[in-house]
Amino acid sequence: MSERGTGSGQPAPRRYPLPEEEIAARVRALESLLIEKGLLSSDAIDRVVSAYERDIGPLLGARVVARAWVDPEFRQRLLADATAACRELGIGGLQGEHMVCVENTPTVHNVVVCTLCSCYPWPVLGLPPNWYKSPAYRARIVIEPRRVLREDFGLDIPDSVEIRVWDSSAETRYFVLPERPPGTEGWTEEELASLVTREALIGVARVTVPEAARR
Amino acid sequence: MFRKGWHPSLLPGLAILTAAPGRCLYLGDLAGPLRKGRTMNGIHDLGGMHGLGPVVREENEPVFHADWERAVFAMMLYTMGKRLYNAAEFRHGIERMPPAHYLTARYYERWLHSLERNLVEKGIVSREELEERARQFLEDPAKPLPRREDPEFTAFLLQLVREGGQRSARLETPPRFQVGDRVRARNLHPPGHTRLARYVRGRQGTVAHVYDPWTFPDTHAHGQGRNPQYVYCVRFEARELWGESAEPNQAVYFDLWESYLEPAEGPTAPEREEKG
Numbered sequence: 196m197s198e199r200g201t202g203s204g205q206p207a208p209r210r211y212p213l214p215e216e217e218i219a220a221r222v223r224a225l226e227s228l229l230i231e232k233g234l235l236s237s238d239a240i241d242r243v244v245s246a247y248e249r250d251i252g253p254l255l256g257a258r259v260v261a262r263a264w265v266d267p268e269f270r271q272r273l274l275a276d277a278t279a280a281c282r283e284l285g286i287g288g289l290q291g292e293h294m295v296c297v298e299n300t301p302t303v304h305n306v307v308v309c310t311l312c313s314c315y316p317w318p319v320l321g322l323p324p325n326w327y328k329s330p331a332y333r334a335r336i337v338i339e340p341r342r343v344l345r346e347d348f349g350l351d352i353p354d355s356v357e358i359r360v361w362d363s364s365a366e367t368r369y370f371v372l373p374e375r376p377p378g379t380e381g382w383t384e385e386e387l388a389s390l391v392t393r394e395a396l397i398g399v400a401r402v403t404v405p406e407a408a409r410r
Numbered sequence: 411m412f413r414k415g416w417h418p419s420l421l422p423g424l425a426i427l428t429a430a431p432g433r434c435l436y437l438g439d440l441a442g443p444l445r446k447g448r449t450m451n452g453i454h455d456l457g458g459m460h461g462l463g464p465v466v467r468e469e470n471e472p473v474f475h476a477d478w479e480r481a482v483f484a485m486m487l488y489t490m491g492k493r494l495y496n497a498a499e500f501r502h503g504i505e506r507m508p509p510a511h512y513l514t515a516r517y518y519e520r521w522l523h524s525l526e527r528n529l530v531e532k533g534i535v536s537r538e539e540l541e542e543r544a545r546q547f548l549e550d551p552a553k554p555l556p557r558r559e560d561p562e563f564t565a566f567l568l569q570l571v572r573e574g575g576q577r578s579a580r581l582e583t584p585p586r587f588q589v590g591d592r593v594r595a596r597n598l599h600p601p602g603h604t605r606l607a608r609y610v611r612g613r614q615g616t617v618a619h620v621y622d623p624w625t626f627p628d629t630h631a632h633g634q635g636r637n638p639q640y641v642y643c644v645r646f647e648a649r650e651l652w653g654e655s656a657e658p659n660q661a662v663y664f665d666l667w668e669s670y671l672e673p674a675e676g677p678t679a680p681e682r683e684e685k686g
Contacts, residue, residue, distance in 0.1 A: 209508075209511070211510050211511050211514040211515070212514040212515065212516070213511075213515075213519065215476075215516075216548065216551065217544075217548060218478060218516070218519055218522065219476070219477075219478040219547075219551065220544050220545075220547035220548035220551065221522060221526070221540075221544045221547075222478040222481050222482055222485075222522060223478070223481075223547040223551075223553075223555060224540055224543035224544040224546070224547050225485065225522070225525065225526065225529070225535070225540065225543075226481050226485065226555055227543060227547075227555050227556055228535050228539060228540065228543055229485065229488075229489070229529075229535075230555065230556045230557070230558045231556060232534070232535075233558070234488070234489065234492060234494070234534065235484075235485060235488050235489070235558070236488070236558045236559055236560035236563060236564060237555075237557045237558055237559060238559045238560065238561060238564050239484060239487075239488055239560065239563065239564040239567055240480065240481060240484040240485075240488075242564055242567075242568055243483070243484045243487055243488075243564075243567055243568070243571065244474070244480045244483065244484055246568065246571055247473055247483070247571075248473045248474065251571070252473075287572070287573070287574060288570075288571050288572045288573055288574050289487075289570060289571050289574050289575060290574075291574060292574040292575070292576045292577065293576075293578065293621070293622070295619075310455070310456055310457030310607055310609075311454055311455060311456075311457075311501075311605060311607055312454060312501055312504065313517070318574075321473065322473055322483075324467070324468070324471050325468060325471060325517055326465050326466060326467045326468070328517050329462075329465060329466065330456050330459075330462045330513055331462040331463050331464060331465045331466070332465045333456045333457065334456040334457065334458065334459035334460070334462045335459075335460075335462070335465070337457045337458060337609065337651075337662050338457070338458045338460075338609075338651075338652055338655075338656075339657060340657065340660060341657045341658075341660070342657070343465065346464070347464055347465040347467075348465070354658045354659055355659070356659070357659045357660065357661065358657070358659065358660045358661075359660075359661050359662075359663060360660070360661070360662045360663070361662075361663045362457065362607070362662055362663065362664045362665070363665070364605050364607060364664050364665045364666070365605060365621070365624060365641045365665035365666070365667065366576060366578070366621075366624045366641065366665075367621060367641070367643070367665055
């Protein structure tokens with residue numbers, strides 16, 4: 196099937212997915228036009244990208260979790276007002292203007308999604324991975340969370356544990372305070388933070404202690 | 411909208427899809443008209459859909475996969491920082507993508523689509539100059555980009571990244587609903603952008619949290635003002651949403667602007683079953 200021209204006077208049909216070269220060319224076209232019009236600067240592209248590639252990511256959320264595990268008063272403040280509690284650690288910003296932290300317990304497991312687009316707490320988690328933004332995750336996690344967690348993430352949540360799915364449909368950005376794994380008594384905050392993954396902060400994994408780190 | 415043989419179980423990315431001539435064209439198709447106006451009940455509203463396959467994860471996924479993704483991300487922040495359009499308009503730009511394109515697009519390709527559409531609709535770039543320039547870069551991918559520095563605005567953007575942009579509003583009136591109130595998401599199908607997902611429409615739940623008033627996206631996406639309203643986090647039992655096929659012991663918490671809600675009376679689906 197040809198890309199252009201049907202001979203009927205109708206516009207040509209499109210084939211999807213679009214070739215990546217075409218997308219890259221369109222992006223450079225827009226970039227060059229905006230720069231010429233004074234509506235984009237090269238230094239801004241570099242600096243903003245660098246902030247999210249180097250500085251703002253799930254390591255920050257891991258620090259918040261570790262602090263909550265070792266400091267019960269901080270944990271209380273985090274669950275009451277996550278935005279303010281994160282600010283205490285110098286963590287906050289775009290797409291985290293109003294954050295809520297939901298706590299996993301032996302009877303409740305929380306998991307976060309945005310079914311309508313890709314809302315995500317950037318200041319504690321950075322930019323979301325592709326799977327979080329994928330149609331499959333967004334469609335399924337609200338209707339069959341137990342199955343998705345088991346089959347797609349290898350996380351078995353027994354029926355006795357309530358699953359709460361948080362669909363970030365407005366301005367609140369949710370993240371999960373996972374359960375502290377057993378066998379980590381006496382660990383430092385830094386050691387604890389090294390165990391906390393992005394997946395645990397979204398609620399699709401538990402925090403576990405790797406074999407090598409067990410004492 | 412689609413040719414015969416299209417089936418959602420083939421998605422995403424497995425099938426090469428073809429939109430029918432004259433309808434639902436990608437912006438790149440200069441030859442054809444854009445799908446104009448507003449889209450309601452769009453493909454983006456995915457909650458509860460079946461047939462989209464497994465969740466595919468990438469090991470050690472990078473933040474960006476290519477330079478063009480970096481550029482799209484930065485262009486969005488920059489142009490929104492310049493207030494050329496707002497977040498609701500940006501989302502609505504994505505929601506108006508042809509469904510076949512939406513489902514097969516790379517993530518930042520959706521952003522590119524909305525960037526182009528918003529910048530063209532606001533008259534900031536013309537469709538013609540964009541297409542002409544895109545043709546040049548397709549023919550010569552090594553063609554250098556112009557450089558421009560703007561340290562002052564770059565500093566402003568970095569401050570925005572660190573400190574955030576959006577702020578909740580204040581209203582003189584008190585919230586209509588309180589924690590514990592039984593509410594129903596109204597069965598609305600508004601023409602245009604909305605954050606009222608299909609899977610909660612008409613369903614009953616209980617108010618779990620009352621949040622500050624925030625800009626109402628349904629009007630803000632269409633140049634009709636911010637009109638802030640209180641936002642409620644509502645707990646919906648899975649049985650209420652999904653009926654008999656619901657998994658056991660599950661609930662969904664969904665945030666809803668006040669005008670999406672009405673008071674509810676009577677029991678929810680799980681309560682009816684307990685009594686019956």
